[in-house]
Amino acid sequence: MSATHPDGTGDASGTEGDAALDPRQLGAYFVLTEAVSLLQHQVEQQLQAEGDLSYVQFQLLARLAHAPGHLTMTQLADGVVYSRSGLTYQAGLLEKAGLITRSPSPDDERATLVTITDGGRALVARLLPGHVQVTRRMLFDPLSDDDLHHLGDIMTRVRDHMRAQPPRSAAPRKRRPKPPAPPPA
Amino acid sequence: MSATHPDGTGDASGTEGDAALDPRQLGAYFVLTEAVSLLQHQVEQQLQAEGDLSYVQFQLLARLAHAPGHLTMTQLADGVVYSRSGLTYQAGLLEKAGLITRSPSPDDERATLVTITDGGRALVARLLPGHVQVTRRMLFDPLSDDDLHHLGDIMTRVRDHMRAQPPRSAAPRKRRPKPPAPPPA
């Protein structure tokens, strides 16, 4: 976190070739993220309080509960974004809690099949009403049927658009290469 | 979280006393959180790559940049949700990076006034175009003017509704009380 070149040149405004967001877009963006952040916070509170689960853990369980059969680790990770090791960590916790089981796949010996247990299903079932209640109270109470329709429609298009986006080479700088330190002795 | 279908277990539906979400609401909710999660991830990547800032840090700086004068720690924390100590931690990082300064308030000797430095403003200015570009590419490209209007309107109402919500006593269980261990000897 370095304030690289703090040269005070006001280069924020649209002189860069790429058009900037207009105020309405910026406003919509800010209010969207703010609202979702508030919602997420409440949801996390509820899941933690009633089920001792983090949001990610709930997502993983819900995903498994909705899936037809088993999922491999990779399939399970897909869409929950983070690294393999992160999933291994969470799966370890969930397995220790008796909410899922892991077993080798018969099709591909490298793969691990993840299965939700009855306990896992029960927990999801137990948490879902409260989850839904929070969501409704926070998100849907102020919305009309028409709003709901619009919101679902809009965000579906946005989501599909996002999913279709290529990984985008536009990541200009890699974190920091960090030369490998020579091993001692 | 595939937005689409509700769920096979059926235990979400209204047998609990409180009305459950209907499939369309559930779908809208899932797709909303999924889309925002994807967006946030991209935004975080960009801020990290181009400015070595976390999203929270950027939010804090942006908040300061927009504020008329100084903000106290408490004012700054408000809306970014987390604990005082968390803010102190982040403020420490930002101050060390020369992006903000902290000074005692003349009005209230207990309070600390946070001020964004020129370097901080410059950094925000430098990051904003890319930030905006990611946001536009991910969020606004697939949206019409009409969509944008609806989205802003809807989420503003949602946000206001959320902000107006009382802290809600409905937090049934506190984390875990954990009895204080008696100090040894």
Add this chain to the structure above:
DNA sequence: TATTGTTATACTCTATAACTATA
């Protein structure tokens, strides 16, 4: 006594790289 902010500490989570084993 209540409030503002800091500190100390413990814990959770995520990411990177090295590793094993299968394909």
Add this chain to the structure above:
DNA sequence: TATAGTTATAGAGTATAACAATA
């Protein structure tokens, strides 16, 4: 060689509680 998953480890972030200073 590439892929699936795990492990080790390090780092960032957050929360809790105890604390000091001020209102």
